[in-house]
Amino acid sequence: MISRQAALLAGDTPAIAEAHFLAEAEPYDELLRPGGWINLGTAENRLLWDLLRDRWAALGGLAEEDTRYAPLHGTPLLRERIARLLAAGCRAPVGADEVVVISGASAALDAIATALCDPGEAIVVPAPYYGAFDTDLAGRSGALLIPAPLSPADGFRLDPAVVDRVLTGAREAGTAVRAVAISSPSNPIGEVHSPEVLAELVRVVRAHDVDLISDEVYAHSIVGGHSFTSALDPAVNQDWTDRTHVIWGFAKDFGLPGLKTGVLCTRDREVYAAVRALAYFAPVSTTTQARLAGLLADPGWVADFLAEGRRRLTASYEHAAKALDSYDIPYAAADGGFSLWLDLRRWLPGAGFAAEEELWREIFHTARVSILPGGAFRSPEPGWFRLCHTLDAPLVTEAVRRIAARLRGTGVTPESGVRT
Amino acid sequence: MISRQAALLAGDTPAIAEAHFLAEAEPYDELLRPGGWINLGTAENRLLWDLLRDRWAALGGLAEEDTRYAPLHGTPLLRERIARLLAAGCRAPVGADEVVVISGASAALDAIATALCDPGEAIVVPAPYYGAFDTDLAGRSGALLIPAPLSPADGFRLDPAVVDRVLTGAREAGTAVRAVAISSPSNPIGEVHSPEVLAELVRVVRAHDVDLISDEVYAHSIVGGHSFTSALDPAVNQDWTDRTHVIWGFAKDFGLPGLKTGVLCTRDREVYAAVRALAYFAPVSTTTQARLAGLLADPGWVADFLAEGRRRLTASYEHAAKALDSYDIPYAAADGGFSLWLDLRRWLPGAGFAAEEELWREIFHTARVSILPGGAFRSPEPGWFRLCHTLDAPLVTEAVRRIAARLRGTGVTPESGVRT
Numbered sequence: 001m002i003s004r005q006a007a008l009l010a011g012d013t014p015a016i017a018e019a020h021f022l023a024e025a026e027p028y029d030e031l032l033r034p035g036g037w038i039n040l041g042t043a044e045n046r047l048l049w050d051l052l053r054d055r056w057a058a059l060g061g062l063a064e065e066d067t068r069y070a071p072l073h074g075t076p077l078l079r080e081r082i083a084r085l086l087a088a089g090c091r092a093p094v095g096a097d098e099v100v101v102i103s104g105a106s107a108a109l110d111a112i113a114t115a116l117c118d119p120g121e122a123i124v125v126p127a128p129y130y131g132a133f134d135t136d137l138a139g140r141s142g143a144l145l146i147p148a149p150l151s152p153a154d155g156f157r158l159d160p161a162v163v164d165r166v167l168t169g170a171r172e173a174g175t176a177v178r179a180v181a182i183s184s185p186s187n188p189i190g191e192v193h194s195p196e197v198l199a200e201l202v203r204v205v206r207a208h209d210v211d212l213i214s215d216e217v218y219a220h221s222i223v224g225g226h227s228f229t230s231a232l233d234p235a236v237n238q239d240w241t242d243r244t245h246v247i248w249g250f251a252k253d254f255g256l257p258g259l260k261t262g263v264l265c266t267r268d269r270e271v272y273a274a275v276r277a278l279a280y281f282a283p284v285s286t287t288t289q290a291r292l293a294g295l296l297a298d299p300g301w302v303a304d305f306l307a308e309g310r311r312r313l314t315a316s317y318e319h320a321a322k323a324l325d326s327y328d329i330p331y332a333a334a335d336g337g338f339s340l341w342l343d344l345r346r347w348l349p350g351a352g353f354a355a356e357e358e359l360w361r362e363i364f365h366t367a368r369v370s371i372l373p374g375g376a377f378r379s380p381e382p383g384w385f386r387l388c389h390t391l392d393a394p395l396v397t398e399a400v401r402r403i404a405a406r407l408r409g410t411g412v413t414p415e416s417g418v419r420t
Numbered sequence: 421m422i423s424r425q426a427a428l429l430a431g432d433t434p435a436i437a438e439a440h441f442l443a444e445a446e447p448y449d450e451l452l453r454p455g456g457w458i459n460l461g462t463a464e465n466r467l468l469w470d471l472l473r474d475r476w477a478a479l480g481g482l483a484e485e486d487t488r489y490a491p492l493h494g495t496p497l498l499r500e501r502i503a504r505l506l507a508a509g510c511r512a513p514v515g516a517d518e519v520v521v522i523s524g525a526s527a528a529l530d531a532i533a534t535a536l537c538d539p540g541e542a543i544v545v546p547a548p549y550y551g552a553f554d555t556d557l558a559g560r561s562g563a564l565l566i567p568a569p570l571s572p573a574d575g576f577r578l579d580p581a582v583v584d585r586v587l588t589g590a591r592e593a594g595t596a597v598r599a600v601a602i603s604s605p606s607n608p609i610g611e612v613h614s615p616e617v618l619a620e621l622v623r624v625v626r627a628h629d630v631d632l633i634s635d636e637v638y639a640h641s642i643v644g645g646h647s648f649t650s651a652l653d654p655a656v657n658q659d660w661t662d663r664t665h666v667i668w669g670f671a672k673d674f675g676l677p678g679l680k681t682g683v684l685c686t687r688d689r690e691v692y693a694a695v696r697a698l699a700y701f702a703p704v705s706t707t708t709q710a711r712l713a714g715l716l717a718d719p720g721w722v723a724d725f726l727a728e729g730r731r732r733l734t735a736s737y738e739h740a741a742k743a744l745d746s747y748d749i750p751y752a753a754a755d756g757g758f759s760l761w762l763d764l765r766r767w768l769p770g771a772g773f774a775a776e777e778e779l780w781r782e783i784f785h786t787a788r789v790s791i792l793p794g795g796a797f798r799s800p801e802p803g804w805f806r807l808c809h810t811l812d813a814p815l816v817t818e819a820v821r822r823i824a825a826r827l828r829g830t831g832v833t834p835e836s837g838v839r840t
Contacts, residue, residue: 003598005562006535006694017700020489042489049484056482062711064469067678069440069462103523103680103702110701115426140560140701142425178423258487258706260523274426280437281530281560282523282701285708286678291482 009139017132023370028395038399039391041370043187043338045221046391047312048255051305052295059294066287073279074101078289081296086248086265088299089219090230092241098267100275101289105217105249105262107282108275109136109181112213112245112264115274116178117143123213124148124166124180126158128377128384130187130215137181137213146170146177149380155332156189156341156379158182160200167208180205181213184231185222188377188386189341190334192226198236205240212244218337220253220306223317226335232265242268250292252338253306259288313338313390320389320396327404331387338390342371345383347407356382367402429559437552443790448815458819459811461790463607463758465641466811467732468675471725472715479714486707493699494521498709501716506668506685508719509639510650512661518687520695521709525637525669525682527702528695529556532633532665532684533599535694537563542597543633544568544586546578548797548804550607550635557601557633566590566597569800575752576609576761576799578602580620587628600625601633604651605642608797608806609761610754612646618656625660631691632664638757640673640726643737646755652685662688670712672758673726679708733758733810740809740816747824751807758810762791765803767827776802787822 002010020042028036074082079096087094102108113123119142125133127147138145148166150156163180170177182201185192193201205212214231222228229236231244245266251257261284264275296302320340324331330343348355353375360373363385374384389396422430440462448456494502499516507514522528533543539562545553547567558565568586570576583600590597602621605612613621625632634651642648649656651664665686671677681704684695716722740760744751750763768775773795780793783805794804809816 002535002690002694003538003541003561005538006698009697010690010694017492021491044488046488049487052487053482053484062473062476064473065678067469067472067676068464068466069677071441072437103704107701107703115422118423118425121423135700140698141423256487257489258485260703260705270422270430274422274430277429278426278560280555281527283527283680284523285680285705287711288705288708291707 019364019370019372028368028398030394035368037368037370038395038402039370040387040389040396040399041372043252043388044257044390045252045255045309045313045338047316048309051308052255055295055301056291059291062287063290066290068286070286070289072283073276074099074284075286075289075293078293078296081293082248082263084299085296085302086246086263089216089228090232090246092232092234094232094265098265098272100264100272100279101284102262102264102275102279103282103284104260105215105247105251106132106136108247108249108262108264109133109213109215110140111275111278111282112247112266112271113137113141113143114278115271116211117141120144120176122146122170122175122177124163124170124177124210126150126163126182128156128188128374128379130183131372131376131378133181143178144175146175147378147380152381157191158186158193158197158201160197160204163201164204164207167204167210171208177208177210179211179213181215182231183215183218185218185228185336187218187337188339188372188374189332190223190337190339192222192228192335195229195233195236198229198231198233202231202237202240202244205243212240213247214244215247217247217249217252219248220309221313221338222310222336223334224314228336245271253309254295255309259292260284261288261292316389316393316396319393320387320400323397323400327400329400329404329407339386339388342385342387343383344385344407345381348383353382360385363403363406367406369399369402371403439784439790439792448788448818450814455788457788457790458815458822459790460807460809460816460819461792463672463808464677464810465672465675465729465733465758467736468729471728472675475715475721476711479711482707483710486710488706490706490709492703493696494519494704495706495709495713498713498716501713502668502683504719505716505722506666506683509636509648510652510666512652512654514652514685518685518692520684520692520699521704522682522684522695522699523702523704524680525635525667525671526552526556527699528667528669528682528684529553529633529635530560531695531698531702532667532686532691533557533561533563534698535691536598536631537561540564540596542566542590542595543599543601544583544590544597544630545601546570546583548576548608548794548799550603551792551796551798553601563598564595566595567798567800572801577611578606578613578617578621580617580624583621584624584627587624587630591628597628597630599631599633601635602651603635603638605638605648605756607638607757608759608792608794609752610643610757610759612642612648612755615649615653615656618649618651618653622651622657622660622664625663632660633667634664635667637667637669637672639668640729641733641758642730642756643754644734648756665691673729674715675729679712680704681708681712736809736813736816739813740807740820743817743820747820749820749824749827759806759808762805762807763803764805764827765801768803773802780805783823783826787826789819789822791823
């Protein structure tokens with residue numbers, strides 16, 4: 001018999017993880033497995049490997065000191081170099097002692113939620129939101145997530161007035177709210193929040209005396225000419241920086257999700273001490289940290305790498321958008337992130353999220369394309385799907401062709417007979 | 421303001437970690453820093469690096485697949501190879517699906533405690549015990565640790581009758597006990613538990629219908645001709661294997677504490693699912709997993725490596741014991757692990773644990789040798805200290821010389837004037 005706290009968690013495997021491994025088990029290959037799955041469900045950045053491979057190899061092997069005990073909230077060298085990168089991004093000083101390294105952005109989210117909330121206390125999250133927030137922010141901490149439903153009418157763009165109303169409502173209902181959590185750029189929408197919206201959001205959380213958690217794992221994954229603003233940027237946040245906690249990691253901007261290296265940046269010393277204590281339970285391999293510190297050693301290389309990443313991301317986005325356009329599949333335009341937010345409302349076989357689930361199953365099992373239904377992101381309205389485009393362009397082309405064929409009911413499907 | 425659950429944790433930094441980093445900051449060097457610290461407080465195995473260095477280098481660099489998402493409870497390849505190693509150790513079949521890989525043995529202990537206990541439920545732990553159990557087993561889980569005090573009269577050897585009495589007493593006091601946790605070989609004592617003692621312990625936990633957690637991170641770190649028996653060995657455990665959960669990791673037997681790779685092995689499917697869900701928050705870098713899988717690829721190499729490790733550990737132990745003997749400093753003989761359990765009772769400057777603390781400070785700050793006081797291990801009696809010997813023999817010689825000088829009050833101390 002397991003504990004009640006474990007039972008809650010064990011029953012709650014994120015749908016994203018399940019679909020990922022199912023789709024990855026039999027991947028599409030034009031020649032070898034033309035009927036295989038194409039996984040556009042997982043936000044992996046597969047556009048960067050050639051830029052990383054040689055650089056990584058040049059970083060050297062395992063050193064004896066890497067085998068030894070090191071501070072469990074990150075080596076001083078890696079924290080220092082991450083602080084430099086974050087400081088450039090938010091245009092404000094960041095110290096190594098304001099950075100905690102932890103085994104993944106999920107662990108960082110768990111740590112900040114646990115540091116801020118006791119079980120039953122709440123975090124308000126504009127919805128749709130990154131589906132794994134349910135597990136990451138609430139699974140171990142015992143926090144309660146309260147969605148702030150954004151409007152489909154303007155493409156679910158972040159509206160601080162909605163957050164304000166939900167905070168007021170929660171307070172009136174007697175719920176202790178400790179924080180508002182956003183992803184920035186937003187996931188699944190891909191909105192790069194404007195300085196004006198962020199400044200207004202800071203004003204709202206300040207007025208309600210709650211902390212702000214800004215998940216900025218896509219900070220450098222910006223499409224085209226859009227410009228990213230961090231929640232710690234002095235242009236949008238002057239007097240609430242002690243109550244603003246930023247998450248980052250190497251999974252998205254560096255295309256290294258396997259390395260499980262997340263970051264929490266906070267200026268609140270008490271929160272820092274708490275997150276550091278929590279990182280004790282989720283440390284990162286010292287040899288991985290040594291390599292990542294090496295990767296960040298030369299700011300010139302980092303700037304070039306991130307700029308080339310943006311160029312490739314933009315090309316990938318434009319390719320996917322064009323493919324969707326060619327089949328008249330509508331979507332909300334994205335400014336950043338790895339995905340497009342498809343509007344498949346007109347193809348729903350019925351009403352409500354049950355119909356969305358039915359369409360998702362059809363696309364997943366028959367077209368053998370993994371995209372994720374809006375319900376997995378707590379979308380306020382059924383019929384929206386997240387499609388990740390950051391992999392080889394021909395795979396995206398083939399996947400969009402399959403989706404379109406399914407939607408039109410032409411029966412053009414992968415040939416199931418040639419699976420190997 | 422941080423949450424109550426975080427405040428409990430943030431206020432509770434393990435003393436072991438603090439002493440470690442203080443002592444490591446200014447290490448002794450015969451020529452460059454003769455007055456520097458010698459750290460015999462941390463159970464690091466520094467005897468193996470030359471055996472690992474070339475082997476590791478031959479394992480190759482980062483592969484593209486290592487950068488990608490992988491199952492967060494361990495890659496199938498690494499789990500399979502760990503299962504093979506554990507199976508050989510416990511002389512019973514172990515499946516890869518009975519193994520969870522997680523970011524360190526501390527995280528594994530946290531996961532099993534959280535899987536078994538709700539806050540306020542208890543784990544009985546024979547004392548003295550590994551001091552970080554307080555944080556690892558109780559810090560996040562909310563479990564309550566109840567020491568079962570072993571007797572100084574027989575060198576604190578594991579006595580199932582004491583565990584039985586404490587379990588009975590806890591039940592009578594209305595405490596819900598969910599498990600008994602031991603380290604095997606024991607830490608800090610270094611006892612390799614006999615098959616008879618383990619069989620009797622299994623009988624006791626079975627009679628009380630509680631689970632058994634066996635922390636076997638030192639399973640292969642055995643001194644001399646002693647023979648290790650796992651709690652999962654059919655010779656000692658026939659019908660309680662579903663309720664027996666074994667911890668292992670690469671920190672001790674492989675001398676790789678920096679790699680933060682721990683293991684939980686359980687046959688209970690419900691517990692497995694819970695621990696797997698908890699590993700989501702503490703995954704191991706995939707590139708580290710790939711290298712560790714490579715390290716375990718050849719069972720012949722692994723057997724040779726572990727055998728050579730035992731030879732070196734035995735030589736290290738005998739050297740340290742001889743040094744202590746030469747100064748007539750008594751200790752409890754160890755059969756395994758990295759430490760000796762020094763009996764400094766006769767040198768205590770007074771009564772109780774305050775006197776032990778005073779002697780510890782004297783040795784730490786004046787002799788500049790880090791050994792850990794028994795109080796840090798919840799020793800039932802003051803005056804005992806853990807000395808770790810698994811580093812270069814001359815360092816141990818110098819450290820024992822300094823300790824002896826302090827104990828005899830001869831004033832032979834490191835020259836503070838030559839610190840660099």
